[in-house]
Amino acid sequence: MRPEGTNGTSGGELLVPMAWMYAEYIADELLRTGDLMPPTTLEFRAGRNALALTIFLSDGAVGGARVVARLDEWSSLTAAGRPWHGWVRERLREREAAGSGPDLALARDAWRWLEETELLAADLDAVVPGGVDPRAEAEDEPRVWTPAWELGLPLGHLAIHLF
Template identity: 55%
Template sequence: MRPESTNGAGGTSGGGLAVPMAWLCAEYLADEVLRAAALVAPGSLEHRAGLQALALTVHLSEEPGGPAHGRSAGRIDEWLRHTAYDRPWPPWVEERLAARRAAGGGGPDLALAEAAWRRLRDTWVRAADLDGRTADDAGSPVDEDEQIWLPAWKLGLPLAHLSLHLR
């Protein structure tokens, strides 16, 4: 990759390594939120899926070249809206990535975000079927022995959402 920046300021600096500061900040913030929630073990497949889903949400919520990722209540509310169960998260991710590609402001941040999306979309995991519940099942616990194959984002997104609530 060609250098985008060597200091995170977004400008081109002669001959240095590209530093994807926006992506690294989003990933760091996502990791902090997931670790604080303590819902899954760090390093587990679930943690990785939640980390990538939340980092994508944080990163793509920002405008390219916008301000650094903050923790204001408004930003957290926005991330909660994007990760909510009834929201079409995958199309939103695809649209935001396409918009960034079209704007030509990709660089290493976009490359890492696209790689995270490919992993979440293309990696399939076996997990409890939360979508298969009916209204009759509302009061009963989920049978974790009844598992189905699903894309990793379907495992990571609810974990990211719940972790944001528990922050």
């Protein structure tokens, strides 16, 4: 990533987005451990971006055994019915007000992708208990276009629980 500027404490060197990269690494590991989908899918990317944003915006990632201590916090933030979407928007605004940097730029890019990308997913509102024929082909299921964050968030939440 190109530096946004060369003044400050970097000594004119390339600014490296370590906080974002570490949050993304932890999110990637959680999803891979959960083995919910192949890492090459857009669904995996949605889950990784949602988890990375959660980790990054919850005051950053931590290393080693302290990651396990943060799992409950991340699980709570990604739980169904929680205002995660609004929480992300507010935390990004707070971070932007405090200044910008390469970490924040990558977080904004991930958020933009999650908001602007739609994925074709099963329509859970159309599923009626007992109304699904287990012999039916997957293509016969009702599907809708869903914002990537709405699909990635529950996948990330599930990955935390499977860790």
